[in-house]
Amino acid sequence: xxxxxxxxxxxxxxxxxxxxxxxxxxxxxxxxxxxxxxxxxxxxxxxxxxxxxxxxxxxxxxxxxxxxxxxxxxxxxxxxxxxxxxxxxxxxxxxxxxxxxxxxxxxxxxxxxxxxxxxxxxxxxxxxxxxxxxxxxxxxxxxxxxxxxxxxxxxxxxxxxxxxxxxxxxxxxxxxxxxxxxxxxxxxxxxxxxxxxxxxxxxxxxxxxxxxxxxxxxxxxxxxxxxxxxxxxxxxxxxxxxxxxxxxxxxxxxxxxxxxxxxxxxxxxxxxxxxxxxxxxxxxxxxxxxxxxxxxxxxxxxxxxxxxxxxxxxxxxxxxxxxxxxxxxxxxxxxxxxxxxxxxxxxxxxxxxxxxxxxxxxxxxxxxxxxxxxxxxxxxxxxxxxxxxxxxxxxxxxxxxxxxxxxxxxxxxxxxxxxxxxxxxxxxxxxxxxxxxxxxxxxxxxxxxxxxxxxxxxxxxxxxxxxxxxxxxxxxxxxxxxxxxxxxxxxxxxxxxxxxxxxxxxxxxxxxxxxxxxxxxxxxxxxxxxxxxxxxxxxxxxxxxxxxxxxxxxxxxxxxxxxxxxxxxxxxxxxxxxxxxxxxxxxxxxxxxxxxxxxxxxxxxxxxxxxxxxxxxxxxxxxxxxxxxxxxxxxxxxxxxxxxxxxxxxxxxxxxxxxxxxxxxxxxxxxxxxxxxxxxxxxxxxxxxxxxxxxxxxxxxxxxxxxxxxxxxxxxxxxxxxxxxxxxxxxxxxxxxxxxxxxxxxxxxxxxxxxxxxxxxxxxxxxxxxxxxxxxxxxxxxxxxxxxxxxxxxxxxxxxxxxxxxxxxxxxxxxxxxxxxxxxxxxxxxxxxxxxxxxxxxxxxxxxxxxxxxxxxxxxxxxxxxxxxxxxxxxxxxxxxxxxxxxxxxxxxxxxxxxxxx
RNA sequence: GGGCUGGUAGCUCAAUUGGUCAGAGCGUCCGCCUUACACGCGGAAGGUUGUAGGUUCAAGUCCUAUCCGGCCCACCA
Numbered sequence: 001x002x003x004x005x006x007x008x009x010x011x012x013x014x015x016x017x018x019x020x021x022x023x024x025x026x027x028x029x030x031x032x033x034x035x036x037x038x039x040x041x042x043x044x045x046x047x048x049x050x051x052x053x054x055x056x057x058x059x060x061x062x063x064x065x066x067x068x069x070x071x072x073x074x075x076x077x078x079x080x081x082x083x084x085x086x087x088x089x090x091x092x093x094x095x096x097x098x099x100x101x102x103x104x105x106x107x108x109x110x111x112x113x114x115x116x117x118x119x120x121x122x123x124x125x126x127x128x129x130x131x132x133x134x135x136x137x138x139x140x141x142x143x144x145x146x147x148x149x150x151x152x153x154x155x156x157x158x159x160x161x162x163x164x165x166x167x168x169x170x171x172x173x174x175x176x177x178x179x180x181x182x183x184x185x186x187x188x189x190x191x192x193x194x195x196x197x198x199x200x201x202x203x204x205x206x207x208x209x210x211x212x213x214x215x216x217x218x219x220x221x222x223x224x225x226x227x228x229x230x231x232x233x234x235x236x237x238x239x240x241x242x243x244x245x246x247x248x249x250x251x252x253x254x255x256x257x258x259x260x261x262x263x264x265x266x267x268x269x270x271x272x273x274x275x276x277x278x279x280x281x282x283x284x285x286x287x288x289x290x291x292x293x294x295x296x297x298x299x300x301x302x303x304x305x306x307x308x309x310x311x312x313x314x315x316x317x318x319x320x321x322x323x324x325x326x327x328x329x330x331x332x333x334x335x336x337x338x339x340x341x342x343x344x345x346x347x348x349x350x351x352x353x354x355x356x357x358x359x360x361x362x363x364x365x366x367x368x369x370x371x372x373x374x375x376x377x378x379x380x381x382x383x384x385x386x387x388x389x390x391x392x393x394x395x396x397x398x399x400x401x402x403x404x405x406x407x408x409x410x411x412x413x414x415x416x417x418x419x420x421x422x423x424x425x426x427x428x429x430x431x432x433x434x435x436x437x438x439x440x441x442x443x444x445x446x447x448x449x450x451x452x453x454x455x456x457x458x459x460x461x462x463x464x465x466x467x468x469x470x471x472x473x474x475x476x477x478x479x480x481x482x483x484x485x486x487x488x489x490x491x492x493x494x495x496x497x498x499x500x501x502x503x504x505x506x507x508x509x510x511x512x513x514x515x516x517x518x519x520x521x522x523x524x525x526x527x528x529x530x531x532x533x534x535x536x537x538x539x540x541x542x543x544x545x546x547x548x549x550x551x552x553x554x555x556x557x558x559x560x561x562x563x564x565x566x567x568x569x570x571x572x573x574x575x576x577x578x579x580x581x582x583x584x585x586x587x588x589x590x591x592x593x594x595x596x597x598x599x600x601x602x603x604x605x606x607x608x609x610x611x612x613x614x615x616x617x618x619x620x621x622x623x624x625x626x627x628x629x630x631x632x633x634x635x636x637x638x639x640x641x642x643x644x645x646x647x648x649x650x651x652x653x654x655x656x657x658x659x660x661x662x663x664x665x666x667x668x669x670x671x672x673x674x675x676x677x678x679x680x681x682x683x684x685x686x687x688x689x690x691x692x693x694x695x696x697x698x699x700x701x702x703x704x705x706x707x708x709x710x711x712x713x714x715x716x717x718x719x720x721x722x723x724x725x726x727x728x729x730x731x732x733x734x735x736x737x738x739x740x741x742x743x744x745x746x747x748x749x750x751x752x753x754x755x756x757x758x759x760x761x762x763x764x765x766x767x768x769x770x771x772x773x774x775x776x777x778x779x780x781x782x783x784x785x786x787x788x789x790x791x792x793x794x795x796x797x798x799x800x801x802x803x804x805x806x807x808x809x810x811x812x813x814x815x816x817x818x819x820x821x822x823x824x825x826x827x828x829x830x831x832x833x834x835x836x837x838x839x840x841x842x843x844x845x846x847x848x849x850x851x852x853x854x855x856x857x858x859x860x861x862x863x864x865x866x867x868x869x870x871x872x873x874x875x876x877x878x879x880x881x882x883x884x885x886x887x888x889x890x891x892x893x894x895x896x897x898x899x900x901x902x
Numbered sequence: 903g904g905g906c907u908g909g910u911a912g913c914u915c916a917a918u919u920g921g922u923c924a925g926a927g928c929g930u931c932c933g934c935c936u937u938a939c940a941c942g943c944g945g946a947a948g949g950u951u952g953u954a955g956g957u958u959c960a961a962g963u964c965c966u967a968u969c970c971g972g973c974c975c976a977c978c979a
Contacts, residue, residue: 005941191976198979216979266978273979280977339979385906389974392905396975508974543914545972576927577915581907583972585914589928596941607938658916658926669939677937758945764933765945771936802936855923862922867959876921883922 002609006602008566011713016131024730025138027075029497036067036074037501039482040137041514042145044083045122046090049129051540051548051586052507054558055574059537059653060505061135062575065705066648068136069734075498076136077485079143080123084474085180085346088408091115107432108407115408119144129559134567134708136730143485145477146410153484154410154477155452157525162450166362167402169442173275173282174401176354177344178300182405183358184344185473186398187512189351191340198337199322200268202330203228203245206253211245212237213332215267217339218277219325220317222247223305225254226281226290227273232258234269248330249306249321259284276355294355298405314352357441359403359412359470366520367397373529379519382535382651383581386511393512394520402473409471414448417457418464421446425466437466479517482530489525499526503533508581511536535651536581540574543587561591568707569595575706576657597661598710601703604669605714608692611680619690619721627684628753628793630691631746633672636663637695642737644702653706660703668695671754671800678799693721698735705734749789752824753796759821759828760801766844767819767835774804778814780827782889820845820897825886827893838901845898852891859884 019025029035038060043053060076067074088103091114095101103111123144130137143150161167175184199219205211212228225247230237237256244253261284262271275285276292285292295304302309302317308324309317325331342351371394373379374387381387403412416425416437424446426439440446449455449465456463477484482504486495500522506515515534522530541547542554549555561570572594577584625631640663647656672692679688697718700711712729726732760777769775777797781787787808790797794806818829819836859880862868869877 002938004939006939214979218979261977261979263978271979278977278979280979283977340976389906393975512975579915582915587914587928590914592941593927596939599939599941603939603942605938610938654915662926670943673938674943680937761944762946768933771934771944851923858922862959865959868921869959871959872921880922887923 002606006599006710008568008598008709012134012567012709015709015712016134019728020131020139022727024728025136027073029493030073033073035498036072037498038064038503038505039077039485039501040079041506042079042081042481043126044081044086045119046083046086047122048125049558051556051558054133054570055540055578055584056505056507056537057133057135058571058574059535059578062653062705063503064136065708065730066734068730069701069732071733077143078130078137078141079485080126081478082144082146082409082474084404084409085182085406087115088406089180089346091118103407104431107430107434108436111407132559132562132567134571149487150477150484151410153480153488154472155413156489157480157521158413159450160525161361166365167359168362169357169359171355171357171443173279173353173355174358175342176298176352177347177349178352179347179349180344180406181298183356183401183403185401188345189342190345192343193338194341195336195338198267198335200332201248201325202332203247206244206246212240212256212270213268214270214272216272217337218318219321220302220314221274221277221295222272222321223250224274224276224293224295225272226275226285226293227254227257227288229257229259229262229271229273229284230269231262231264232260234264236269248325249328257288259287277353279353292355296352298354300352357443358401361400361402363397363399366524367394369523370394370516370519373519373523379529379531380533382533386508386536386581390511390516394516402476403470404473405470407471409474410477412468412470412472413452414450414468415455415465416440416446416448417460417462418466419462420457420459437469440468475513475517478514479521482518482522483526500528501531503535504531505535505537507539508536509539537578538581538583540584540586543585545585556586565591565595566598568598568710572597572657572707575653578653580651597665598707600665600669601710602714604673605696607673608696609717612689615686615689618723619693621694622687622690628746628749629672629675629796631743632750633667633691633695634741635743635746636667637698638737638741641698641702641735645737657706660699664699668699674800675796678795693718697722701729701732701735704729752786752789753793755823756826756828757797757801759823760803763819763821763830767832769835771802774802776805776831777803778812778829779806779808780812780829780893781808782810782825786826816900818897820893822890822893825889842898842901845894848894849891852887855887856884856891
């Protein structure tokens with residue numbers, strides 16, 4: 001005998017091994033069929049997967065399994081991402097914690113080796129999780145953004161963009177994260193409201209006059225000031241334009257200039273211009289040809305300032321300068337102020353605008369085709385609302401800073417001859433005593449040689465060439481992912497067959513960082529957008545709607561949940577809440593419900609098996625059925641399958657899950673199995689069993705993309721009755737629906753019997769009639785059609801509502817004092833005199849009458865309204881008429897009962 | 903400052919695109935070991951659909967205004 005409750009542990013482990021071993025997850029090229037392709041958004045190797053990955057990949061798995069079962073060659077390409085800064089940070093942290101070492105203690109080469117070892121370890125954790133979640137990913141074929149083939153793709157892309165002059169090097173004011181010690185692109189910067197202060201500083205006139213007062217949040221940068229700017233139309237200051245003012249705490253004089261960028265109504269209307277430390281000032285500075293003075297180093301320390309401030313961290317210098325200005329009588333006022341601070345998306349520390357030479361990709365030429373592709377519907381977003389957002393970003397795109405001053409990543413494939421580029425190269429000695437190229441300056445004469453491996457110098461033929469010290473933005477390799485995974489730039493059969501992919505499933509938070517760039521690169525290198533559809537999933541939050549984070553301690557680990565409830569339950573709980581683009585507040589009750597559903601499936605199956613002793617051979621779904629509930633369940637089943645298919649087709653996975661859940665639990669278990677119980681004793685047992693088995697099996701197949709383990713496990717034990725040949729469900733066909741077996745008439749008839757049953761049950765509950773006590777029920781039926789159904793199928797009512805005597809008819813008599821109910825014009829009487837609380841019953845009757853009265857009056861109004869009769873469909877009008885009629889009958893019945901009770 | 907979202911039962915979400923007592927799951931309450939399942943069965947309570955107007959025979963759904971959230975983008979120092 002099977003155990004009473006489903007235990008996923010053993011089942012899941014053996015199945016994932018069997019699947020993996022059998023190779024069912026491998027995709028095969030079939031030139032005669034159109035492929036369905038998804039490339040996985042490669043998880044960063046920063047640690048174990050979280051619930052967001054759980055959701056994202058489960059959605060992909062669902063699509064892949066669904067397509068496979070529909071006979072399409074469906075490839076799901078697995079892989080992981082090296083994760084640039086994020087991974088370097090994580091590894092550095094671990095290094096500090098475990099060995100009290102920094103990356104500089106190891107040196108560049110050893111540190112990179114260390115991260116490679118980390119990758120092996122962390123990658124394995126991730127791959128194990130792939131398996132535990134039941135994702136149909138072929139473990140023997142995993143890609144990594146840093147493996148050799150992907151490195152070739154990165155090089156090829158760099159080279160092509162360089163040759164097209166899309167990649168260039170330039171000195172710009174970039175976003176610098178002092179903590180990560182690297183440049184970042186604009187989208188890697190986040191804006192956060194932080195409270196600080198606004199200081200008003202007095203810049204005295206060089207002529208000894210009052211000068212001008214400016215407002216700033218960054219007094220420490222006054223030493224880098226190149227001018228004070230006012231709005232040209234600001235009458236307060238017109239007389240000062242062209243004059244010189246003295247920077248506080250110095251003797252340096254700077255001009256007052258006029259520029260449109262200055263807002264008259266902010267602060268004093270005068271703005272200090274610091275081209276090297278502020279993006280706006282940088283623009284103003286270049287318009288007015290101002291000097292770019294840097295006073296903060298890449299370490300965030302003061303430099304190039306009066307001795308007193310040298311070497312201070314910028315944040316301390318800020319306080320000190322304000323303090324000193326106050327003492328010098330040059331601080332006019334200080335007010336509290338909340339401003340938007342730029343922060344690093346990887347470590348959340350403040351961003352310093354920093355003037356330096358970096359590598360950039362020129363974007364407008366790449367963005368335009370992407371804009372067109374989206375506008376022409378070649379790429380579609382789900383939900384659609386993201387289309388506009390994506391377009392807006394692409395239309396306002398800035399050049400992309402792709403160089404990072406970290407060690408982990410694809411090295412920039414550019415080399416310099418030590419001799420020919422000598423002036424542009426800066427060296428330092430690291431802790432291991434090795435000489436390292438630390439800085440390259442094209443302005444000072446470095447000559448680039450683009451090459452994957454160490455080249456000889458084309459000028460002097462010397463072999464002493466050195467590679468650029470920077471690495472590429474991790475998103476550079478990610479942008480190539482949809483074709484690099486298939487071996488681009490090689491023209492592989494896979495690339496030809498699988499590109500472009502069918503759909504990208506990813507989180508909306510990387511729609512610019514990743515999605516937009518893949519579209520641009522796909523169009524640039526492959527001539528075609530990399531996917532037709534983009535399905536955005538939301539963020540899995542905690543129950544209160546907060547983002548899960550280690551620091552908040554509200555992280556839910558998918559592995560814990562699997563351990564406790566099973567992978568199917570985890571998957572199902574995520575899918576039921578996965579509306580496209582919507583965040584999911586995830587609490588444990590969702591998964592309990594999903595676990596219970598697994599148990600329900602298991603027990604329904606177990607029950608059917610318990611009644612199958614002696615039954616052998618193939619059981620087909622009967623072509624015709626006489627019995628109402630048979631017709632009904634087959635109709636419901638076909639509708640459910642149809643609805644599920646349609647829901648998946650429009651990427652509404654939650655609706656698919658909901659449909660199948662309610663069909664299996666609400667229709668199949670609560671009604672059909674309950675009715676079947678009585679029939680097991682009779683002649684048509686085998687007929688009933690064949691319906692049970694086939695409908696169950698079909699539902700298991702329909703559910704398989706959602707909950708692969710339990711469905712597979714149960715299906716295995718029923719397979720011999722179905723004539724299926726595929727070893728696994730993945731190799732069997734997703735159930736088809738047969739419209740000819742959708743039977744609305746049967747559903748309507750069944751609804752009548754269910755409704756009457758429910759009314760009787762409710763009455764029993766109200767009157768506290770114990771289940772063991774059988775009762776008599778009198779039905780007053782006026783419609784001959786209804787009477788026919790009741791006569792023929794009264795056993796449904798008697799068995800499910802525990803009735804031992806059912807009388808029905810048009811002209812029957814009933815005892816005076818009955819409990820009464822009504823359904824669709826049928827009056828239901830239960831003679832239980834002793835149990836009825838007269839007053840309560842009367843109150844209830846009045847309420848029932850009142851409800852009917854509103855219903856009747858609404859419907860009468862509609863039917864008397866000419867516009868309604870004119871505009872509404874005939875079907876609708878008839879429905880309203882029927883409802884009105886039934887309500888009138890119900891009302892009468894209740895009124896009579898009320899009168900009889902006195 | 904611009905844009906996108908959302909506000910429906912105590913909680914989390916539905917509602918076939920304008921069609922009539924507004925549904926489900928969880929929670930709560932009542933009763934049940936009824937020939938699988940107490941991870942279960944039966945039943946009940948609970949809603950002026952954020953607010954105020956408007957269009958319509960008909961509004962949760964469309965329009966206008968307004969309040970309250972969430973998110974994204976942006977160079978007010």
